[in-house]
Every structure is written in structure tokens, then in C-alpha cells.
Amino acid sequence: MRTRISTAATAATATLLLALPLAAQADPFPNADHAAGKDMHARLCVECHERKYGGEDGSAIYLRPDRRVTTPSALSQQLTACTTMLNLDLFPEDEHHLAGYLNKLYYKFE
Numbered sequence: 545m546r547t548r549i550s551t552a553a554t555a556a557t558a559t560l561l562l563a564l565p566l567a568a569q570a571d572p573f574p575n576a577d578h579a580a581g582k583d584m585h586a587r588l589c590v591e592c593h594e595r596k597y598g599g600e601d602g603s604a605i606y607l608r609p610d611r612r613v614t615t616p617s618a619l620s621q622q623l624t625a626c627t628t629m630l631n632l633d634l635f636p637e638d639e640h641h642l643a644g645y646l647n648k649l650y651y652k653f654e
């Protein structure tokens with residue numbers, strides 16, 4: 545009996561220890577290099593968004609009330625749609641940095 549109780553307690557503790565780091569990891573784009581994302585965004589993305597949607601820094605497209613992106617995966621998809629349209633052929637990790645940067649600044653998904 546003693547053994548069973550302590551096993552259950554151990555299992556509960558283990559579950560708790562496993563769940564805690566997962567709960568803490570709220571960032572949908574973990575370890576994105578925001579500085580790299582910012583740099584690529586300024587070079588590759590701002591000019592066209594600004595021309596089409598305004599906002600001094602091209603931010604209006606991300607902040608418009610009817611924006612398309614409402615989930616982290618939609619952000620990745622729309623971002624890929626733009627880079628594909630542009631024939632940019634970015635590495636997946638570069639798209640990850642861009643998504644992380646845009647999420648941190650505008651979308652703030654957790």
C-alpha cells in the first residue's frame with residue numbers, strides 16, 4: 545500500500561515537472577532571432593506593405609481591423625504566401641525569425 549501511494553505521488557510530481565516547462569513555453573515561435581527578423585523585414589517587406597496599406601513603418605497591414613492573420617499558423621502561412629509570391633526562396637529558419645519578429649511586435653500570439 546505504501547509503495548502504491550508513493551508511486552502515485554512520484555507520478556504526480558513527474559507530471560507536474562513535465563507540465564511546468566511546457567506551460568512556460570508560450571512563445572509560438574521559440575528561439576526566433578528577432579534582430580535578424582527585423583533586418584529582413586525592413587529590407588524585404590516594409591516597402592510594399594507600406595505602399596499598399598500605409599502606416600509609416602508598414603505596420604498598418606498587421607494592425608488593420610480585418611487583418612487576415614488570427615493564429616500563429618495563419619501567420620506562418622501568410623508569410624510564406626508573400627515570400628513565395630516574391631520568389632524570395634528563404635530558408636525555413638529565416639521565415640521562423642520573421643514570424644517571431646512580427647509576432648513579438650504586432651500579433652502577440654501566445
Ligand code: HEC
Pocket residue numbers: 584585588589590592593596605606610611612613619622623626627630642646
Ligand atoms: C510585393 C508586395 C509585398 C511584399 C514585398 C510583401 N508582402 Fe506581405 N502582403 C502583401 C499583400 C498585398 C498582403 C495582403 C494580402 C491580403 O489581404 O489578401 C500582405 C499580407 C501580409 C501578411 C498578413 C497581414 C495580415 O492581414 O495580418 C503578412 C504576415 C505578410 N504579408 C508578411 C510579409 C513578409 C514577412 C514579407 C517580407 C518577407 C512580405 N509580406 C512582403 C504584399 C507584399
